[in-house]
Amino acid sequence: MNFFRLLGVSPLSSTEEIKRAFYKKAKKFHPDLNPNAGEIFKYITQAYETLIDPEKRKHYESVLNKKSILDKFSESFFEFFGYTAKPKRGKNIKLNLTVYVEDGLRGSKKEISYKRKIICEDCDGCGFTEHSSIVKCEKCINGYIDTKLGKIPCSECLTKGFIIKNPCNTCKGRGYYTKMDRVVIDIPVGVRGGDFIKIEKMGNAGLNGGDYGDLIIKFRLDTSPFEVSGNDLILKMKLEKHPSEYESINLKLPSKEKITVNMPNIDPPFRLVVRNCGYTSPEGNRGNLYIDIT
Ligand SMILES: [Zn+2]
Ligand SMILES: [Zn+2]
Known part of the structure; x- marks a missing residue:
């Protein structure tokens, strides 16, 4: 069995991380609390005792990772198809967000909803719960099958080395699922179209204990009816009548302020x-507001 997958931790995890993962699971699967989960408790205890002891861990890893040149070739082939027991960082998610001049004037916040893959909270990414049972996969050793072409990932257990019966309902035993998530985006003061911000670890979940990807927000600045030029705003205005017929014009600024601008008695175009x-x-x-009168 792949002990790292059993505890839901990365093969690179520290002793502390392994301890934390085990204690969390031990609480859930302890036979005193959950008489049906005795088998799972036995396996996670075995995984814990092996990985917590530096000597035992080293030995286990050397067996788990023992590879010939052929194995390395077949591994990179299968890895290409995302079929591996190695930790894999989740994909970044890129989204466009339309913001307005008023948002950029003082900075603002916007809540957005988006879909992303997250690690299942109900099973902590292991795919099994107290209602499940697990058995060793009979097709492979530790998730890989020895063939003449080298070690190949086991399609029966998907490199876990164990089969889950009655898997976690939320994620169907995959350890992750897609949900609608929400995040509040800070729109920076003076934001420009094409600016982007990165929100770390708010992208898709990684595989096999790999990190979350990031969420990258690219801003699109909707400036209408204005144009933004440097720090200035430009407003094009076509008058129905000659400027001399107006004493002044009233304008509402993006900042919601209302202003009155006196109209000079001259022929357009002017600024x-x-x-x-x-x-x-x-x-x-x-910057300044320029009103181009035509
Ligand atoms: Zn789950
Ligand atoms: Zn297998």
């Missing part, structure tokens, strides 16, 4: 300047 009412730099320096 009006409203100082410090434009967009902003990440440091908070406001």
Whole structure:
């Protein structure tokens, strides 16, 4: 059996991590609490006692990882198809998020929902619960089958070295499942279209104890009806009548402020300047608002 898979830890995990994983499981599967889980408790105890002892762990790992040149070839072949007992980091998730000038002016927060693969909480990624039973896989040794072409991953147990009967209902024994997750995104002050932020470990779950991938948010800045140029905002305005017929115009800024701009009595096209009412730099320096009258 693959003891790391049994405890739901990475083959690279420290003694501390193994202890933590075991104690969490021991609480769940102890025969005093769960008379039906005695068999599972026996296996996880065996895994724990082997991995906690540096000498025993070294020996177990040397048996588990013993490979010939042919094995290495076949392993990289199967790895290519994602079929391996090695820890594999989860994939990053990339999402686009549309934000508006008003979001970038002071910075804001937005909650988003998205789908991602997570490690199953009900079985801690092992695929079995107190309602399951496990048996050694008869087709392989520790998850691999010896053939003339070298060691190949066992398709019966998917490199676990054990078969789960009555697996975890939530993840169907896979150890992970896809769910809708939510995260609050901090939209930075002065955000520009094309900027992105990375939220670590909020991507897809890794395999075999591998880390979570990241969530990468790319911002799209919807500036309409304005244009953003550096820290300035530009508004194009077409008047129905000659400027002399207006005394002033009222405008609502993206910051929700209302302003009144006096209209000069000259022929278009011309540009009006409203100082410090434009967009902003990440440091908070406001630009100007330019109104191009045609
Ligand atoms: Zn599960
Ligand atoms: Zn097997």
